[in-house]
Every structure is written in structure tokens, then in C-alpha cells.
Amino acid sequence: MSEWSPDIARLQAREDQEWLRVERAYCGRLLAYAHRRTGDRQAAEDVVQETLLGAVRGIGDFDPIFTFEQYLFGICKNRTIDHLRRRKARTLQLPEEDDGPQPIENLARETETPSAIVRGRELSDRAQELYAQILREWVEETWKEREFLRLCVIEALFATGWRNREVWKRFDLRDETAVAGIKFRALKRLRQLAAVRESGNDLLRYLAAVEEGDERLFDFDLSRLWRDKRVSCPARHWIARLVAGTLEKDAELFIKFHLDEMHCSYCQANRDDLSRRGEEAELELLIERLRESTRRYLRSRGPDPVG
Numbered sequence: 001m002s003e004w005s006p007d008i009a010r011l012q013a014r015e016d017q018e019w020l021r022v023e024r025a026y027c028g029r030l031l032a033y034a035h036r037r038t039g040d041r042q043a044a045e046d047v048v049q050e051t052l053l054g055a056v057r058g059i060g061d062f063d064p065i066f067t068f069e070q071y072l073f074g075i076c077k078n079r080t081i082d083h084l085r086r087r088k089a090r091t092l093q094l095p096e097e098d099d100g101p102q103p104i105e106n107l108a109r110e111t112e113t114p115s116a117i118v119r120g121r122e123l124s125d126r127a128q129e130l131y132a133q134i135l136r137e138w139v140e141e142t143w144k145e146r147e148f149l150r151l152c153v154i155e156a157l158f159a160t161g162w163r164n165r166e167v168w169k170r171f172d173l174r175d176e177t178a179v180a181g182i183k184f185r186a187l188k189r190l191r192q193l194a195a196v197r198e199s200g201n202d203l204l205r206y207l208a209a210v211e212e213g214d215e216r217l218f219d220f221d222l223s224r225l226w227r228d229k230r231v232s233c234p235a236r237h238w239i240a241r242l243v244a245g246t247l248e249k250d251a252e253l254f255i256k257f258h259l260d261e262m263h264c265s266y267c268q269a270n271r272d273d274l275s276r277r278g279e280e281a282e283l284e285l286l287i288e289r290l291r292e293s294t295r296r297y298l299r300s301r302g303p304d305p306v307g
């Protein structure tokens, strides 16, 4: 299964056909995402429709630093939150701050964010963006080397703040110092990657502080960055191979961990979509509906679609 992504210039030119291909390619995974979060099929369909319209409206400002899928999921996440807020407003008996079903570790994380304890120095937006890029580079390198255990360990430490001890037990490592060693080497490599890009900036100071064990001097939530920027998310074809049962064992270790223990909602949506059986007809109806609403919007706004 090859990873199709649309021609952004054609989307920006409001070409009907390209938008139709987008609906076909992405509607299933968006629906799966919204369905998981809302627990309501009808609501999920509405969210997907709003997401596609939002994507059409916003495409002029598309930032190529993101993939198109990230762009869509970003909108879908916001529309889902809007929906859950409206629902919460309607049903007053819901507890405060309930944004619907959330992965357990998100709830746990809320209470132990270092910034709640120490108010430290902020890491600038620019430094955070750079850090996300460098983390992605590190993940890609590690992936190419097929060091999937190392990837699991770092994801556990960085994305959810597991303690060394928990990581050691989960992955049957020699001892806790093995975990510390993996972290130490990863940090060193991250610092090298950062130094290639810049010198003496915020990010390097932050990484140095982390190596010294002083990261709490900074008011910065690494796990949020790791998740929001989807630093470690495998491409969809990897998830397709997991579903088909054709994935190599070493890669499976990481991808299953990412899905089932790190609870990445975007990748879970892709898996739900790829595992769908016997729902093609229903999905076809939704695509029809999306097509209508997108077309209406394109006609009302842009130049006449070509062809």
C-alpha cells in the first residue's frame, strides 16, 4: 500500500478532482479518529464533514513543515474538541474538564507536569520547532538502523515520562542503568543534531541541562511536543502491514507499543480504518456527502473548477 498524498498546489487551486481524491483517501481514518473520541457515529460523520470544509478553507495557509495527514488530523482534533465541548455544555452532569475519552496516560500526565511544580524558563517556539525536527531526525535514524527497542525506550521516557525502573521492567533490560545508558546516548546524539543546525541557542542550553539532570529548570513539556508533533508516528503503510500480519517482529515491537501502550490516537485511527470490514457501503455514503458539501463550497468561492 503506497502512501498517496495530494498535490497541494492543485488543492490550493480548488481543483475538484484533487479534493475528491483527498476525501477518498482520508475520510476513513478521520472517521475512525472522531468515532473513537466521540463514541458516536453520527457526531463523527459531522466532525469529518466539518474537517474537510475546514481543510478546504485553510489550504491557502498550508504549512509544508507538516504532512498533509498531520494537517487534516490537526483540524479533525480541533473539530472533535469543539464537538465535545458543545456536548458538555448540553449535558451539565458531565464532570469538569472532561473532553471525552482520553488515553489513560494523558490523565496521569496532567498531574505530574514539571511546570506545575516549578515555573522555569520558557523554551521559545522556535526552539521547540527545531527540537521537534531534531527528534524526528533521531527517530528516522533509529528506524533505519532498525533499533526498535531503543525507540520504544526513548518513546516511553520522552512521550510519557516513564521512570527508568518501569522501562527496565517492561522491556526486560539488563538493569536500570541500561535504560539510563540508552537515554544518555540518545541525548548526546540529539545534541549533535542540534549543533549541526545552530550554536549557542536555547535548545542547546536546554539539552545540556537535560544531560545534567536539570531539565526542571525549564518550563517545557516534552511529552506534549512529542505527541503533538507526532515525532515517532509510523507511516500508514507500516500500520497496514501490522493489520495484514506481514510486519517483521522487530518493527512490530515498536508499532504495537506505540498503538497499545502509548495510545497514539492518530495511529489508532489509521489502524481502525485499515481494519474496517464490511462497512465500505456506509463509508461510500459519507464520501458522497463530503463530496457534495466540498463542491458546494468550492463553487461558492473559487474560480470555476477546471474540467
Ligand SMILES: [Zn+2]
Pocket: 230, 232, 233, 234, 258, 264, 265, 266, 267, 268
Ligand atoms: Zn502515532
